[in-house]
Amino acid sequence: MTQAFDIVIVGAGMVGAALATGLGRSGFRVALVDRGSAPVFDASLSPDIRVSALSAGSERYLSELGVWPDILAMRATPYARLAVWDETPHPLSNLLPRKIADVVFDASNLSARHLGHIVENRITQQALWNCAASLPTVSLFPDKAVTSLDNGDDHAGVTLEDGTDLTCQLVVGADGAASGVRDLAGIGITRDQYQQQAMVISVRYQGPVEDITWQGFYPSGPRAFLPLHSAGNGESWASLVWYDSPEELARLKSLDNSALMAEIQNAFPPELPLLTHIDARASFPIVRQHANTYVNNRVVLAGDAAHTINPLAGQGVNLGFQDARCLQSVIREAKRAGCDLAGPAWLVKYEQQRRPANRRMMLAMDVFYHLFSNRTPPLHLLRNLGLGAAKAMPFARNRVAKYAMGIDDELPLVIRQLTERLPGFKQL
Template identity: 90%
Template sequence: MTQAFDIVIVGAGMVGAALATGLGRSGFRVALVDRGSAPEFDPSLPPDIRVSALSAGSERYLNDLDVWPGMLAMRATPYARLAVWDETRHPLSNLLPRKVADVVFDASNLSARHLGHIVENRITQQALWNSAAALNSVSLFPDNAVSHLENGDHHAAVTLEDGTELECQLVVGADGAASGVRELAGIGVTKDQYQQQAMVISVRYQGPVEDITWQGFYPSGPRAFLPLHAAGNGESWASLVWYDSPEQLAHLKSLDNRALMAEIQNAFPPELPLLTHIEAKASFPIARQHAKTYVNNRVVLVGDAAHTINPLAGQGVNLGFQDAHCLQTVIREAKRAGCDLADPEWLTKYEQQRRPANRRMMMVMDVFYHLFSNRTPPLHLLRNLGLGAAKAMPFARNRVAKYAMGIDDELPPLIRQLAERLPGMKQL
């Protein structure tokens, strides 16, 4: 038996569940399909190894969906400062202060209480999943995947692995970087694999919860600290990220926790607090990927299904939430105008708004990647001059901060000019 909906969303991760909530609250009949089941949060358990730095813009969107208060009631750690500095050794390293050109972005300079929150992915996903499930207009199909897609002129339909058939006006692919919907719709991608990989380590350290997240840049890649919640007994949780070659990360993963802790304490900047415990570790390859189109007839892509970026600043999910917010606005306007939800005029507006914005963030992340992840002396001078200028010019620094917070859509001109010259940018 075929079930009829306005929209079928495939992928109930953070972005897909947010879109389902937003559309369901607007009265659309939505089917939400996911390979997994509802995530569960247990406050007695250690933090999820997967965390995201949610921007102020994402907070506003989640608050509009009425899920942000519930997330705060679980666990979310605000950060008021973000620091960046260069840790590369150079001929004058022994003569100059260690951080000649460190840059600190401070919420107080923006008349804000914080720059964002570090939140465990399972908390965000559970809050959104629960919100979508509570709506009568949203039907969940967990533990299921799409086996067939019909992308017709007058309607779309998906067949699930258990044989269930769902008919609709529009199918949304929110099923991640390896999107099955994107493949079934015949949408290609451009992809660049970075030489580095990223290792994420969940740790405890001595001291109170910090209000700063920082990244020290090394030739082999950045090493980052993201504060989490208190652990009790004078300790706190944090998430560390170590970018390096696949060979080096394979070596680190082979170490027992005691040896790994010693390696971390020695290799990270001295700003790292004294570690007391390693809870979990994992590594993953990183790539820049962009769908050649976000729309094919009655199929539209959002989040990682449409684009993935270098995770240097944890901006991926923020871009996904911006996609979701934009698409639900466009769909509402199409309905108000009495149009088919897959009307090309309206879906083109979505792509025209989101593709340039996503491309800009890709450019920013690649500027940092190419500028910092090397030992070339001229680039070492250039990046320190750049950081020094940012430190000396509060207006420019605050523009960058507002862009990262999702407050300002405009990319600072110098970064845009640098990014346009990077390899592979023309094809995005």
Template identity: 90%
Template sequence: MTQAFDIVIVGAGMVGAALATGLGRNGFRVALVDRGSAPTFDASLSPDIRVSALSAGSERYLAELDVWSDILSMRATAYSRLAVWDETQHPLSNLFPRKIAEVVFDARNLSTSHLGHIVENRVTQQALWNCAASLSTVSLFADNAVARLDNGQDHASVALEDGTELTCQLVVGADGAASVVRDIAGIGVTRDQYQQQAMVISVRYQGPVEDITWQGFYPSGPRAFLPLHSAGNGESWASLVWYDSPEELARLKSLDNEALMAEIQNAFPPELPPLTHIDARASFPIARQHARNYVKNRVVLVGDAAHTINPLAGQGVNLGFQDARALQNVVREARRAGLNLADPAWLTQYERQRRPANRRMMLAMDVFYHLFSNRTPPLHLLRNLGLGAAKAMPFARNRVAKYAMGIDEELPPVIRQLAERLPGLRQL
């Protein structure tokens, strides 16, 4: 059975579903393919262990898609402050106040109500699936995988495992870091594996929902706190992130909940509220990966299929939403010009917009990774001077905050200059 569409999107995660919704609202006939089932949300269940810090820019995009109100009606936690500080011990630690170089980004200094929202991935994904499914222009092909992709000169076709064949002008790979679409299209990647891994822990703590998310930086990696919603009975949910060596995280994962809770309370900064319960835990390797091209003939990549970054600031999905928004605009303009949706000039314009922007965020995250994940005394001094300068100069601090929120697109000059001096980053 063959069905014809304008665009086939492979991967109905947050980015793919957002792009399908946007294109569907613009009148394109879209096929949205995913090997999984539609996500479900149950308010009585514990939070999803996978959460994202959605920036103000992502909120605007999701509001344009008319899904942000649905997300808020399920679960989303606003945060108005973000704090970072250095927890590395050094010979002079006892002579200076703790967190002497702490930097706090505050929404009040930016004349806004909040910096962003912490949202469970399944909440965002379900809101987007529901919206896409409600559009007559979007057809969902769930529980189905790609068996074959023909990236032809005149059109493209995608054969699914159930025998369905989809023809189209453009195929979008939104199927994650291990993208099948990218591999079939023959698009290579550059990849660097970090020495650290990340462990995510879903916890309850005693106290109200906090309005701050923070990261304390240790030589073994940062330890972060992301606030979630109320759990009732005076308790609240939070997501903790612990970066460390694979060996140390394997040891931690082997502990029972009581022992792990004791380890967390001992190893995390004292700002961590008293924990009462551990619900779930998971660890994953982290890597920086960048596709050598975003476009090949009638195939174009978005989100993690095109790039993955160090998750220090949770910016991955925000970059993916920016990709989706940019591609949606480019494809719409190609149609207005009466051109084929895979016209090289327009798709090249998409890559020229997004590759530099994604590279800038990769560089920013790697600056933090290289500066903070070590015990080298000169770098320890440099990062404390940097944090101290940011603390003393509100203008510079607010520039960084606006960049992270998706308000400003330019990387702050000091971070850009540091990034260009780090090894291995010029090839991105």
């Protein structure tokens, strides 16, 4: 059986589902294919261990798509402050205040109510799936894997595992870091795996929901706190992130909950509230990869299929939403001009806008990773000077905050200059 569409999007995660919703609202005939089923939210269940810090820019995009009210109706936790400080011991540790160079980004300094929201991934994805499914121009194909790709000169298409053929003008690969579409299109990647891994732990703590998310930096890697919703009975949920060596995280994962809780309370900064319960834990490698090209003929990549970055500042899904917003804008322009949706000039325009922006963020995360994840005295001095300068200069601090919130499109000058001096910047 063959079905015809304007666009086939493979991957119905947050980025793919957002793109399908945006294009469907613009009247394009869209097929949204995913090997998984639609996510299901149940308010009585513990929070999803996978959460994202959605920036103000992502909130604005999701509002344009009409799904932000649905996300808020489920659950989302606003945060008004973001704190960063260095926890590396130094010769004067016993003489100086512990957080001599802590930096706090505060929404009140930006005339904003919040910096962003912490949202469970399944909530964002379900809201987008529901919205896409409600559009008459969008057809969902859940629980279907793509087995082959047709990337012709005048048409494109995919074949599903049940033998269904979907033909179109353009195929979008939004199927994650291990993208099958990217492989079928013959698009290579550059890939670097970090020495660290990250463990995510879903916990409950005593006290009300906090309005701050923070990261303390240690030589072995950062340890982060992300507030979630109330758990009732005077407790709240939170997501913790512990970066460390694979060997150390394997040891931690082998502990029972009471032993792990004791390790966390001892190893995390004293700002961590008193934990009462561990619900779930998972670890994953940290990999930076970038597709050699975002476009091959009638195939275009978006989100993690095109790029993955160090999750240090939680910017991965925000970059993916920026990809989706840009790509749908370019496709609309092509349609208004009466052009082929996969016309090279249009898809190159998308890559020319998104590749440099994604590359800058990837390298900015590398700056922070290499600057903080070590015990080298000169770098220790440099990072504390940098944090101290950011603390002393509100204008510079607020520029960084606006970029992270998706309000400003450009990295602050000093960070751009640092990234451009990193080895490998030109190759990414």
